[in-house]
Amino acid sequence: MAAVPRTRxxxxxxxxxxxxxxxxxxxGGEEVSGSFASRYMPGRVGWTISLPAGKPAGVLVCLNGYGxxxxxxxDLGVPAAAASVxxxxxxxxxxxxxxxxxxxxxxxxxxxxxxxxxxxPLVRRRVGGVPCGLMGWSMGGYGALLAAEVARADFVALAxxxxxxxxxxxxxxxxxxxxxxDFYANDVWPHLGRLEGMAVSVACGTSDPFYPVTxxxxxxxxxxxxxxxxPGGHDAAFWRAAAPVQLRAIAGAFRRSPPTA
Numbered sequence: 001m002a003a004v005p006r007t008r009x010x011x012x013x014x015x016x017x018x019x020x021x022x023x024x025x026x027x028g029g030e031e032v033s034g035s036f037a038s039r040y041m042p043g044r045v046g047w048t049i050s051l052p053a054g055k056p057a058g059v060l061v062c063l064n065g066y067g068x069x070x071x072x073x074x075d076l077g078v079p080a081a082a083a084s085v086x087x088x089x090x091x092x093x094x095x096x097x098x099x100x101x102x103x104x105x106x107x108x109x110x111x112x113x114x115x116x117x118x119x120x121p122l123v124r125r126r127v128g129g130v131p132c133g134l135m136g137w138s139m140g141g142y143g144a145l146l147a148a149e150v151a152r153a154d155f156v157a158l159a160x161x162x163x164x165x166x167x168x169x170x171x172x173x174x175x176x177x178x179x180x181x182d183f184y185a186n187d188v189w190p191h192l193g194r195l196e197g198m199a200v201s202v203a204c205g206t207s208d209p210f211y212p213v214t215x216x217x218x219x220x221x222x223x224x225x226x227x228x229x230x231p232g233g234h235d236a237a238f239w240r241a242a243a244p245v246q247l248r249a250i251a252g253a254f255r256r257s258p259p260t261a
Contacts, residue, residue, distance in 0.1 A: 033046070038114050050074065055128070058254035076236060099139070102142065135159045148194075161204065
């Protein structure tokens with residue numbers, strides 16, 4: 001096995017009309033879709049929630065990657081993956097923007113605020129007071145890490161795959177941040193300790209360009225967590241393979257957590 005890189009410190013320093021569709025990826029339930037006007041995002045924001053048959057043990061809120069929308073998790077088959085490992089949860093997705101990187105931007109949009117202040121209450125109204133987890137891929141993986149740190153009390157579990165992370169502003173993809181100050185204001189590393197006590201799973205393909213920095217990430221998680229590195233790239237094939245592995249790893253958090261108000 002390749003040596004783990006030095007730690008990062010060594011490198012630096014109201015809903016709209018809903019549409020129901022029978023069946024949700026083999027879980028025996030249904031999908032509900034709609035949209036709402038957001039204070040934080042332009043236009044109407046689309047969403048989908050899959051509901052398993054019977055009362056769910058929790059809800060998994062999923063954050064899309066770059067260029068995606070609220071259908072991302074469903075296109076990857078997350079409801080069926082959850083059912084395949086015996087995880088009886090609702091799955092919820094919301095339009096996080098084409099390239100928002102799930103944080104407040106200089107153009108006035110704020111996908112994170114939309115997620116936490118608008119979509120999460122919508123999900124709770126529809127699903128009930130069940131434990132909530134976060135799942136995200138690439139841009140959404142970074143966004144899920146950041147949101148879990150900001151709103152730690154709202155979530156019991158976190159699963160991220162191929163998180164879009166960089167160690168310095170000069171390394172970032174064009175448009176991911178508005179400035180070096182924006183990068184540091186939304187840096188996940190200083191507050192990783194807030195994730196302690198959550199069920200955390202991190203997955204990345206060994207051919208993924210984010211693999212080296214993901215190894216740095218897990219090396220800096222000084223608390224119990226699950227890691228799955230396997231052959232694969234930054235693509236849907238790897239994410240589909242990783243989903244049941246990650247969901248099995250975090251399943252216990254939903255079963256242990258009592259319902260919320």
